Amino acid sequence: MKRFEALFAPHLPAAYNLARWLTASDAAAHDVVQESAYRAFKYLDSFDGANPRAWFLSIVRNESMSWLRLAAHTPWVAMDDDISDEAALNPEGMAMQAEHAHLLQQALQALAPGYREVIVLKDLEGLPYKDIAQVTGVPIGTVMSRLARARAALRVHLQGLQP
Known part of the structure; x- marks a missing residue:
């Protein structure tokens, strides 16, 4: 148990x-992570010890894709926006920040899951191409082109969402 906690x-x-x-769903994300943690724990003996982040995110990705295949639809659920102190003091700034966050979320959700996952892994999580390739199970060149x-x-x- 301690090894699992230390690694993941x-x-x-x-x-x-x-x-x-x-998954575009808070509840589904919690379920996916819980199932992924269970699988990682269950198969911990088969883990070679190299790159635990990529190995665990591979499991999460596969569980997410399984969830998407089983779901009848994937409704978009708004996420809470983090608003900086400076913007919080300025109602106009708050409105603009919320609108930009909403547009970005809407645009990301419009992407196919394969495109969305590489953007999330690279631009939001900061994974190197090699790790993204491991997580998604595709060659590095495919990761870069995707x-x-x-x-x-x-x-x-x-651009299409801009007024």
Whole structure:
């Protein structure tokens, strides 16, 4: 149990973040992370000890994809926005920040899961390409091309959402 906690507990926030973006549901993300933690614990003996973050996020990704296949639909659920102290003092700043966060969330949710996952893993979680390749099970070149296409699609979608 201590080995499991030492290896994977530090990566629970990243696991939740990935699951949340892939499933578009807070409740589903919690379920996915819980099931992923169970699987990681169950198969801990098969873990080679190299890169626990990538290994655990691979499990989370696979569980998220399984959840998506089983779900009848994936409704978009708004996430709480973190508002800086400076913006909190300025109602106009708060409104603009909330609108930008909403547009970004809407644009990310519009992406296909394969594109969304590489953006979340690279731009939000800061994983190197090698680790993203391990998590997603595709070659590094595919990761890089998916990321480029995902960013382009995100940019186009955001431009289409601008008033």
